[in-house]
Amino acid sequence: MGSLDSNPATFDAFAAEADGFQPLNADDVRSYLHKSVDFIYDYYKSVESLPVLPGVEPGYLRRLLQCAPPSAAAPFDIAMKELREAVVPGMTHWASPNFFAFFPATNSAAAIAGELIASAMNTVGFTWQANPAATEMEVLALDWLAQLLRLPASFLMHRTDAGEGRGTGGGVIxxxxxxxMLVTLVAARDAALRRMGSSGVAGITRLVVYAADQTHSTFFKACRLTGFDPANIRSIPTGADTDYGLDPTKLLEAMQADVDTGLVPTYVCATVGTTSTNAVDPVGAIADVAARFNAWVHVDAAYAGSACICPEFRHHLDGVERVDSISMSPHKWLMTCLDCTCLWVRDAHRLTDSLETNPEYLKNGASDSGAVTDLKDMQVGVGRRFRGLKLWMVMRTYGAARLQEHIRSDVAMAKMFEESVRSDDRFEVVVPRNFALVCFRIKPHGGGMTTEEDADGANHELMERLNRTGKAYLAHTVVGGKFVLRFAVGSSLQEERHVRSAWELIRKTTDEIMEGEKKCVHEDGC
Amino acid sequence: MGSLDSNPATFDAFAAEADGFQPLNADDVRSYLHKSVDFIYDYYKSVESLPVLPGVEPGYLRRLLQCAPPSAAAPFDIAMKELREAVVPGMTHWASPNFFAFFPATNSAAAIAGELIASAMNTVGFTWQANPAATEMEVLALDWLAQLLRLPASFLMHRTDAGEGRGTGGGVIxxxxxxxMLVTLVAARDAALRRMGSSGVAGITRLVVYAADQTHSTFFKACRLTGFDPANIRSIPTGADTDYGLDPTKLLEAMQADVDTGLVPTYVCATVGTTSTNAVDPVGAIADVAARFNAWVHVDAAYAGSACICPEFRHHLDGVERVDSISMSPHKWLMTCLDCTCLWVRDAHRLTDSLETNPEYLKNGASDSGAVTDLKDMQVGVGRRFRGLKLWMVMRTYGAARLQEHIRSDVAMAKMFEESVRSDDRFEVVVPRNFALVCFRIKPHGGGMTTEEDADGANHELMERLNRTGKAYLAHTVVGGKFVLRFAVGSSLQEERHVRSAWELIRKTTDEIMEGEKKCVHEDGC
Known part of the structure; x- marks a missing residue:
């Protein structure tokens, strides 16, 4: 042990208690973690049998647990007991193989292990010096993933073509x-203001941002957070003619119209795999339109980006070499537990120009040298966890082969489900299935269900009944005015049998609804 | 097991491989986690002997690990081996008991266990329905902590005085x-624009924000991110006369001067425990000044907020009942691993007015009822981990008593160090020690060190030499133009002996520097 000489000569006696509180006592840590691992093992073994969506009422937990913090310490087993008895019954089990809502939060043994180790090391790598290994691991993980996605070398912090040399791009988790979206909006906003010669932010009222109406609501929120004028946030209508993808012609018209009235197109968000229906905006065509106006293009591939590690899906990113930034979230579909969103920018300086800080207490030789990356300058905050470790562990342990197998397996299961839906003529698949999400609905077909409105009601009823069983959880969306069920395959414990069972449950529940409708028509003429 | 009926009658055969990839196979999870726990146990047992600050060069990790992602899967042991051999040697060990830099990232067995379980459950509680237990646990943990801090009931989502009834306040992790800062700045910005009757954001150029010059740089960055005009971000000078706390008179003058020129005071950030020197802005007096102008007051108690769970430190929050929001970070000083920042606001609606979204795919009956909290509407993003679990586990397991003991033990060790510094007349304590941070320096005292400039050089040299030993890591700041060393006590494995050893090392290294100076004066007259 390299402990220092500890001659206490210059100290007055300090009443150290031999039994003083040691929050990180290694034996306690091991004991608590072993108990946690046992809990997790049991949880994964039993989660299939738990209702996916709990039946609890608002405020239930407060009624089960004490309202005031305890004064005295308690054995860790008490917290674990309350976790089992009070918390678990009120959970929506995203880990359940019967979870088909939203997008699954995929996970893996390697990711959880990586996150655990990061939590125990608990470093704060705001600058390179504050944890060189964490910074370099994050850069490495991002470069690996960029290679899996075949992102252009211009996005990489370290170009790999010649094996050496520093890129102008950069990434951050x-x-x-x-x-x-927020940090790239700010970078684009500030660059546009500089180009306009704006005095301070005076020109901000002239800046305009664009996205398809299918873009995630969080984009429109991020625009407001960063000070764009609500009147200048364009939501461009899409329709079935483009499978709900952004039409570049409409984008061009909107941008040109704004320029004609003296406004300044600043930023376009293109989505690869929208939340609602997995629509794909045409990245290359959008980049070409935006280039005419010198507007920043960001690609949000939060969910579907992961699929692009498979050659057969990579075409959805065609044209990415002409955009300014791209983000995707391994915490969605790359088996990496929350949270983990990867952002790459083509010119890292455009980001750091807006986000850099340099307080005295963080100054250090390495930063001054310019030879290192300080990741705090590519994010909102300063503090940051050891973010790269779990993502690296996932890629290191599973390799490209397993990651691709995982994507393909989910897509195959979704395809299987889609074929089942198509084989039952009471249903329709509403939009083309691009990845592992199937958007479907009961269609109007006579009986008590002749109008679209009737069908909407039946689909709503179907979702509610399914979710109440606890045996499946599906979410919905509205597409082209129709109420549509979203069946998202991919929860990490999911196997083919769960998808089959869910389809059987959907069929059976639909039978019941149809029976009810018929009875209603027959008996009451209602 | 409640698995569903899985009669595959309606399905074509699907080539399920019995040996298909199972990323969450419970046996693998247990095995990987047991290996991780063994690693963590060994790490905590040995971290004291590792150099706190590593001696690696930029790019070191890329030279040790492969530059390209592997194609094939590898045993988990490979990742663990590379972690041990390549990652650990390049780490700055925040968990080391010889870490005295920045603020420590305190941690505990209960917190790590809570985070592990959250990672395994991997839920995404954006709405109440998406995980009722996670939302209610977060609200409960925040209410517990608010009670430990004796925050006014108006900040609580659930008032506790009568035991029932819903508060107008709210919290979020x-x-x-x-x-x-960012979300409260946006809320204050939007409220001010509405009051002004601004058309869109046109009025933004008239809004002004205020903070002491000792406020964390991230505040000034958050102001820029949210679109405030750089010319309207006031950094109010402080000095030794107020121990570097914000002078309310100066704040009043600045706000009045802005009003006189037609500007609109919008937001004041008060800090309890600044990063540089732990200065404390007078919360109540600042609230009184701000109230004259209807400006939002936010209290940033990121570090020192934790100390306020002890009655003897609570006075630093006096007046908090008159502010609009307060945040503090249990990931700094409340033994909760990163990341965990608690924000409370007095009127939750002022936050949600700016942050709420309501996309179709997240609509649900519980949200529509208005009876639940959807935490996505109090943060930047949508996705969110099971954030409350680890914080609740820390409070549930250690209780107020252990938490207070932990704070007091750190403060006592800091006091001990401070007394040592004061007992050596080559040193000075530069600002009063408020919590567990001691700001000190070698002072000019003749010999080769007669000027402040000489002393600055010596202190810089002292820090560099200390940090190079690997036996201690201290950071610095500049206060009143002087280069000052920051000695932050509290790393969770730290004991009295580590503080003693560090002081001995500081004394010995100072001896060496002084010897060198004397020799230099003697031999060269330089």
């Missing part, structure tokens, strides 16, 4: 896509 | 103080 953030908590959410929203933050990726 | 965020990743960083910066995000807490």
């Amino acid at each position: 953030l908590g959410t896509t929203s933050e990726a | 965020l990743g960083t103080t910066s995000e807490a």
Whole structure:
């Protein structure tokens, strides 16, 4: 042990208690973690049998647990007991193989292990010096993932073509896509203001941002957070003619119209795999339009980006070499537990110009040298966890082969589900299935269900009944005015049998609804 | 097991491989986590002997690990081996008991266990329905902590005085103080624009924000991110006369001067425990000044807020009942691993007015009822981890008693160090020690060190030499133009003996520097 000489000559006696509180006592840590691992093992073994969506009422937990913080310490087993008895019954089990809502939060043994180790090391790598390994691991993980995605070398901090040399691009791991949008919006905003010669932010009222109406609501929120004028946030209508993807012609018209009235197109957000229906905006065509106006293009590939590690899906990113930034979230579909959103920018300086800080207490030789990356300058905050470790562990342990297998397996299961839906003529698949999300609905077909409105009601009823069983959880969306069920495959414990069972449950529940409708028509003429 | 009926009648055969990839196989999870726990146990047992600050060069990790992602899967042991051999040697060990830099990232067995379980459950509680238990646990943990801090009931989502009834306040756990600042800045900005009757954001150029010059740089960055005009971000000078706390008279003068020129005071940030020197801005007096102008007051108590769970430190928050929001970070000094920043606001609606979104795919009956909290509407992003669990586990397991003991033990060790510094007349304590941070320096005292400039050089040299030993890591700041060393006590494995050893090392290294100076004066007259 390299402990220092500890001659206490110059100290007055300090009443150190031999039994003083040691929050990180290694034996306690091991004991608590072993108990946690046992809990997790049991949880994964039993989660399939738990209702996916709990039946608790608002305020239930407060009624089960004490309202005031305890004064005295308690054995860790007490917290674990309350976790089992009070918390678990009120959970929506995203880990359940019967979870088909939203997008699954995929996970893996390697990711959880990486996150655990990061939590125990608990470093704060705001600057390179504050944890060189964490900074370099994050850069490495981002470069690896960029290679899996075949992103252009211009996005990489370290170009790999010649094996050496520093790129002008850069990446950072953030908590959410929203933050990726926020920081790139700020960079684009500030660059536009500089180009306009704006005095301070005076020109901000002239800046305009664009996205398809299918873009995640968090984009429109990020625009407001960063001070764009609500009147200048364009939501461009899409329709079935483009499968709800952004039409570049409409984008061009909107941008040109704004320029004609003296406004300044500043930023376009293109989505690869929208939340609602997995629509794909045409990245290359959008980049070409935006280039005419010198507007920043960001690609939000939060969910579907992961699929692009497979050659057969990579075409959805065609044209990415002409955009300014791209983000995707391994915490969605790359088996990396929350949170983990990767952002790459083509010119890292455009980001750091807006986000850099340099307080005295963080100054150090390495930063001054310019030879290192200080990741605090690419995010909103200063503090940051050891974010790269779990993502690196996932890629290191599973390799490209397993990661691709995971994507393909989910897509195959979704395809299987889609075929089942298509084989039952009471249903329709509403939009083309691009990845592992199937958007479907009961269609109007006579009986008690002749109008679209009737069908909407039946689909709503179907969702509610399914979710009440606790045996499946599906969410919905509205597409082209129709109420549509979203069936998202991919929860990490999911197997083919769960998808089959869910389809059987959907069929059976639909039978019941149809029976009810018929009875209603027959008996009451209602 | 409640698995569903899985009659595959309606399905074509799907080539399920019995040996298909199972990323969350419970046996693998247990095995990987047991290996991780063994690693963590060994790490805590040995971290004291590792150099706190590593001697690696920029780019070191890329030279040790492969530059390209592997194609094939590898045993988890490979990742663990590379972690041990390549990552650990390049780490700045925040967990080392010889870490005295920045503020310590305190941690505990209960927190790590809570985070592990949250990572395994991996839920995304954006709305109440998406995980009722996670939302209610977060609200409960915040209410508990608010009670420990004796925050006014108006900040609580659930008032506790009568035991029942819903407060108008609200809390949320965020990743960083910066995000807490950002969201409250946006709320204050939008409220001010509405009051002005601004058309869109046109009035933004008239809004002004205020903070002491000792306020964390991330505040000034958050102001820029949210679109405030750089010319309207006031950094009010402080000095030794107020121990570097904000002078309310100067604040009043600045706000009045702005009003006189037609500007609109919008937001004041008060800090309890600045990063540089732990200065404390007078919360109540600042609230009184701000009230004259209807400006939002936010209290940033990121570090020192934790101390306020002890009655003897609570006075630093006096007047908090008159502010609009307060944030503090249990990931700094309340034994909760990163990340965990708690934000409370007095009127939750002022926050949600700016942050609420309501996309179709997140609509649900519980949200529509208005009876639940959807935490996505109090943060930047949508996705969010099971954030409350680890904080609740810390309070549940250690209780107020242990938490207070932990704070007091750190403060006692800091006091001990301070007394040692004061007992050596080559040193001075530069500002009063408020919590567990001691700001000190070698003072000019003749010999080769007669000027402040000489002393600055010696202190810089002292820090560099200390940090190079690997046996201690201290950071610095500049106060009143002087280069000052920051000695932050509290790393969770730290004991009295580590503080003693560090002081001995400081004394010995100072002896060497002084010897060198004397020799230099003697031999060269330089």
